[in-house]
Amino acid sequence: MKKYIILILAFTLPALFAFTQANKFPSITCTNLKDKEVLLPTDMQNKRTVIALMLSTKADKYMQNWAQPLYNSLMADGIGGMMSGNMYNANLCFVGAVKGLAKLALPEMIKKAKNQVDKKFHGNFMYTDTDMDALMKALNITDKSLPHFIVIEKDGSIIYQTSGAYTEDKLNDITGALLN
Numbered sequence: 001m002k003k004y005i006i007l008i009l010a011f012t013l014p015a016l017f018a019f020t021q022a023n024k025f026p027s028i029t030c031t032n033l034k035d036k037e038v039l040l041p042t043d044m045q046n047k048r049t050v051i052a053l054m055l056s057t058k059a060d061k062y063m064q065n066w067a068q069p070l071y072n073s074l075m076a077d078g079i080g081g082m083m084s085g086n087m088y089n090a091n092l093c094f095v096g097a098v099k100g101l102a103k104l105a106l107p108e109m110i111k112k113a114k115n116q117v118d119k120k121f122h123g124n125f126m127y128t129d130t131d132m133d134a135l136m137k138a139l140n141i142t143d144k145s146l147p148h149f150i151v152i153e154k155d156g157s158i159i160y161q162t163s164g165a166y167t168e169d170k171l172n173d174i175t176g177a178l179l180n
Contacts, residue, residue: 023158025051025150026138028130030095033114033122040093041156048159048178049091049152050074055132055144060096063147065166067094073175075121088178096127103129151177 030038041049052070054060074092098106106127117125132144141148143163151160151174160177162170 024156025152025158026135028095028128028135030093030126030128032124032126033110033117036123038093038126040095041152044091044093044152045154045156047089047091047154049093050174050178051150051152052092052094053139053148053150054094054096055136055141055148058145059147062165063094066147066149066171069166069168069171070174071121073171074178075124088175090178092124094125097132097135098127098129099132149174 025041027042028040030040032038040051050070052063052066054063070092074088074090098109110127113125114122136142136144139148139150139158139161141163146163146165148163149161149170150158153159159180160174162173164170
């Protein structure tokens, strides 16, 4: 009987340990609207980070409904009293991936974004021309037409991931992951 238990443990323990190891966010080089290079997740190791990732112009259209709620939750100061300040103490990065012909329009898109985004948030908005297929594979992304939201720990471990159109429930799941 002991031999069977030992055999079972020998086969199941490695699988359990592999399952519990957190996936890491892949290293990608971005450029923010301050024209500074940012290496994600390395440059965000000071606190947990929410990465809002757009892999297409269609995803960017969905993101427009996410931007204000994400800002209000993660970047805006609270309303005073017990809620003053930002209780999540998290970084927020909006990352747009550019590929192919979109790179030709990049200078104009950057110029437009710099005019539309408040200067104090230029560090939060960035773009990357990293290998999109490799990025999608590393993050298990199958639909680039949707925005993707990845919550990472200080060490780059992914603690939560979701995608799609804005809903209050999804936002609550993102902010909840920051508190766990």
